[in-house]
Each structure stands twice: as structure tokens, then as C-alpha cells.
Amino acid sequence: MAKINSKTNLSYKDSGVDLKTYQESMSRLPKLLKRTHCPRVMPWNNGFAGLFALDFNGGLFSRNYQEPVLVSGTDGVGTKLKVAQMLDRHDSVGIDLVAMCVNDTICCGAEPLFFLDYVAMAADDPGLLEQIVAGISAGCLESDAALIGGETAIMPDLYQPGDYDLAGFCVGIVEKSQLIDGSASVPGDVVLGIASNGIHSNGFSLVRKIVFEHAGLSPEDKVDFCEQTIGELLLQPTQLYARATREVLNHNHDEAVVHGIAHITGGGLHENLARVLPTTVDALITPDSWPVPPVFPWMQNLGGVESDEMHRVFNMGIGLTMVVSADYVESIQQQLAGIGLESWAIGKIVDGCGESRWA
Numbered sequence: 001m002a003k004i005n006s007k008t009n010l011s012y013k014d015s016g017v018d019l020k021t022y023q024e025s026m027s028r029l030p031k032l033l034k035r036t037h038c039p040r041v042m043p044w045n046n047g048f049a050g051l052f053a054l055d056f057n058g059g060l061f062s063r064n065y066q067e068p069v070l071v072s073g074t075d076g077v078g079t080k081l082k083v084a085q086m087l088d089r090h091d092s093v094g095i096d097l098v099a100m101c102v103n104d105t106i107c108c109g110a111e112p113l114f115f116l117d118y119v120a121m122a123a124d125d126p127g128l129l130e131q132i133v134a135g136i137s138a139g140c141l142e143s144d145a146a147l148i149g150g151e152t153a154i155m156p157d158l159y160q161p162g163d164y165d166l167a168g169f170c171v172g173i174v175e176k177s178q179l180i181d182g183s184a185s186v187p188g189d190v191v192l193g194i195a196s197n198g199i200h201s202n203g204f205s206l207v208r209k210i211v212f213e214h215a216g217l218s219p220e221d222k223v224d225f226c227e228q229t230i231g232e233l234l235l236q237p238t239q240l241y242a243r244a245t246r247e248v249l250n251h252n253h254d255e256a257v258v259h260g261i262a263h264i265t266g267g268g269l270h271e272n273l274a275r276v277l278p279t280t281v282d283a284l285i286t287p288d289s290w291p292v293p294p295v296f297p298w299m300q301n302l303g304g305v306e307s308d309e310m311h312r313v314f315n316m317g318i319g320l321t322m323v324v325s326a327d328y329v330e331s332i333q334q335q336l337a338g339i340g341l342e343s344w345a346i347g348k349i350v351d352g353c354g355e356s357r358w359a
Contacts, residue, residue, distance in 0.1 A: 016156030021124035025152065028130045032137040036147040041114070050148030052114045054173060067176035071110040074169045075100035080204040083234050085162055087219050090128055092237040093166065094135020095142075096201045099238035100265070101170035102143045103320065106245045107261040107276070109180035110172030112143050117150035118167040122159035132166065135237070143242040145170065178249075182260035182276030185323045189259055191273070191283050191347035192329060193290050194244065194336060196319030198236040202266040203313040207234065210303035225294040233295060239341075241320045247335050252328065260323035264315040270356040271312070273321050282352025283323070284359045290344040292317045323349060 012019060039061055042051035055063050077096045084093045094117075102112050117136050119129060129152060140147040159165070174180075199207060211217050211230060219231030226233065241263075248258060260276035273283050296317065300310050310316060324332055329345055336343045347359065 016123060017154045018124055025124050025126040025129045028126055029133050032133050033147045036137055036140040038146055041146045041148055052148060065175060069174050069176050069179060071105050071108055071172040071174055073101045073104040076167045077201050078204055079208060080201050082208060087231045089235060090131040091135045092235050094132050095139040095237035097166050097168040098136055098139025098143060099240045100201050101168045103241050103263040105170045105172040106242050107263055108174055109178055109249055110174040112145035112170055112172045112242055114146040114148045114171055115140050116169045119164060120153045120155055121164040122156050122161050124154055142240050180258060180261055183278050184259040185278060185281055185349050187281060187350050188326055189323050189349035190326050190329045190345050192322045192324050193318040193344050193346035194320040195342040196315045196317055197239045198293060198295055200238040200315055200319060206313055210299050215302045239319050243339060244336055244341050247339055248332050251335050257325045257328040258322050262321045264318050268312045269318055273356040274354060277354045279354040281349050283347050283356040284350050285347035285356060286359045289346040290317055
């Protein structure tokens with residue numbers, strides 16, 4: 001039996017968790033949460049959970065729900081975090097975290113209500129945590145979602161120094177009568193593709209293998225098609241689409257002109273669009289009907305990646321699709337342009353069996 005040294009006074013700090021530093025980290029966060037709050041966020045000082053009222057009596061926040069349906073989504077940022085850690089820049093990945101969750105939640109027509117985050121770290125680092133949560137707070141502001149809480153886990157035995165991981169959780173709401181599930185899509189509808197702003201947060205295991213391992217480039221290197229370094233290019237935060245969908249749905253509130261919405265993430269355009277199609281129709285996508293951002297052919301050439309693989313892994317310039325009534329395509333495109341988003345008619349709905357395919 002091992003001999004126990006009775007004179008050793010072990011503490012939590014000896015195991016790698018410093019409670020004083022943890023308290024400093026926590027003290028930096030309330031202001032980042034508070035700026036995202038609306039009157040529906042209910043105070044519970046020192047409580048164990050966040051409180052959010054579905055309705056609010058009077059004014060701008062009154063909704064008068066009849067049959068409210070709660071909508072939830074959770075996601076992470078993936079190995080894009082490795083690029084952030086290479087550059088020691090951690091503010092933008094918080095926006096990615098919000099976008100990956102919120103962009104899924106809005107696909108049924110939901111309004112994002114609130115967001116929670118989970119940050120796992122090797123050791124307490126108040127400055128690092130503040131950068132991350134500042135990005136999360138910024139993403140919530142842009143999505144009109146309240147950041148009402150979260151969890152920071154310090155686990156030195158699971159993470160190497162400097163490593164961390166993120167997960168997020170979004171809750172939204174939609175009236176049952178206004179739920180968009182794709183079932184209303186009919187032949188003659190148009191597939192509208194809304195622009196991504198780059199790679200977003202999918203496929204970064206392949207991105208990193210192509211750029212850093214195969215091509216031997218560094219984050220500080222410049223690329224020839226823009227003024228950014230490779231690191232800046234890869235850390236471009238994911239486009240948020242909450243305001244875009246709200247603009248379109250509110251503008252066409254009395255007509256059900258949007259029949260399906262798909263967030264284009266891992267699996268690419270065809271796989272994600274097929275998820276919102278009924279089994280009676282197909283989406284026929286027209287090749288070359290939108291401009292592919294130069295980051296994608298650049299990576300494809302660097303790694304010698306097949307075109308089918310590029311379209312299966314990456315968004316290729318389309319971050320969100322809407323299946324819409326043909327008569328409203330021009331109007332919806334004008335609404336999207338009004339908030340700074342490009343869009344293109346990239347395909348049409350035809351009789352089929354629930355697939356998305358090239359024309």
C-alpha cells in the first residue's frame with residue numbers, strides 16, 4: 001500500500017483549477033450578456049438557470065402567441081478552433097458558434113429567443129474567455145437573441161494548454177400555423193440561393209490538411225485574390241441569416257410564399273436542401289448559376305480536390321437556400337439586397353422523390 005503523506009495539504013489549485021482566476025473570468029462576462037438582453041429576459045440574480053418569458057405584456061415585445069412551438073438547436077465550431085489557436089485570435093469563433101446554431105433554428109421560420117454557451121478549457125484564462133464570449137455576444141446581438149447564460153469548464157486533464165472547445169444551444173419560437181417544414185414545396189417553385197461569406201465553419205479538417213499540411217503554407221502568408229492573410233481569410237466568421245429570414249417572412253406575412261429553408265453546412269448544397277423537400281418533388285439545381293467565391297477554387301487547386309468532393313464538403317458560396325413561390329422571387333431578392341445579402345435563382349422544383357440534383 002502506498003504511504004500517505006499526512007503533512008501534504010492538497011488544494012483544487014494543485015490539480016490545475018484556480019478558483020480565484022475563475023472568479024476573475026466570471027466577473028468579465030455579465031456586461032457581455034447584459035447587452036444582448038431584452039425585456040423578456042427575467043432577472044434571477046445568482047440563479048442556476050436563465051429565465052425568458054415567451055410573451056411580454058405590451059409594446060414591441062408583445063407576440064400574442066396562439067399555438068407557440070419551441071424550436072431548439074445545438075452545434076459547435078469544429079476544428080476551425082485550431083486555426084484560431086494558431087493565430088491566437090479568438091473573438092470571431094464566438095460568432096461562428098452562434099451562427100451554426102441560429103442558422104439551423106431559423107430553417108423552420110422560428111424567431112431566435114435565447115442562447116447559451118459551453119466553453120471547455122485547459123486552464124482559466126480571463127482574457128481568452130472574454131474574447132470568446134465577446135464574439136458570442138456579438139453574434140447574439142446580430143441575431144436578436146439574448147445570451148442568458150452558459151458554462152465554463154476547466155479540465156486540465158482533458159485539454160492541452162491553450163486548447164479549448166465550444167458548444168452552443170439556441171432556443172427559438174414559431175407559431176404552429178407558420179411553421180415551415182418544406183412540405184408546401186410544389187413543382188414550379190424556385191430555389192433561391194443566398195450568399196455565404198466564405199467557408200463558414202464546415203470542412204476545416206480538410207481545409208487545414210490542404211492549406212497547412214499539404215501546401216505547407218502559414219497563417220501569415222498572403223493570398224493572391226484578396227488583401228487578407230490566409231489566417232484572416234480562414235477565420236472569416238460565419239454569415240448570420242436570422243435578420244434575412246425575418247425580413248422576408250415578415251414582409252410576406254400574409255402569404256405563405258416561403259416553402260422551405262435549408263442551412264448549407266456539412267454535406268453541401270444537395271444533401272442539406274434535400275432535407276427540406278417532400279418526397280413528391282426534386283430540386284433541379286443549375287450549375288454555374290451563382291459566382292463561387294475564390295477561396296474555394298484556390299483550395300481545390302492547392303489540394304487537387306475533385307469537384308464532387310468540394311460540393312459535398314463545402315457550401316461553395318451558398319450559405320442558405322429558400323424554396324419560394326416563383327411569383328415572389330424578384331421581391332424577395334430585393335428584400336435581401338436591402339440588408340446587404342446577394343442571392344440568385346439557382347434552381348427549380350420539379351416532380352420527383354425528394355432529391356436535390358444537378359440539372
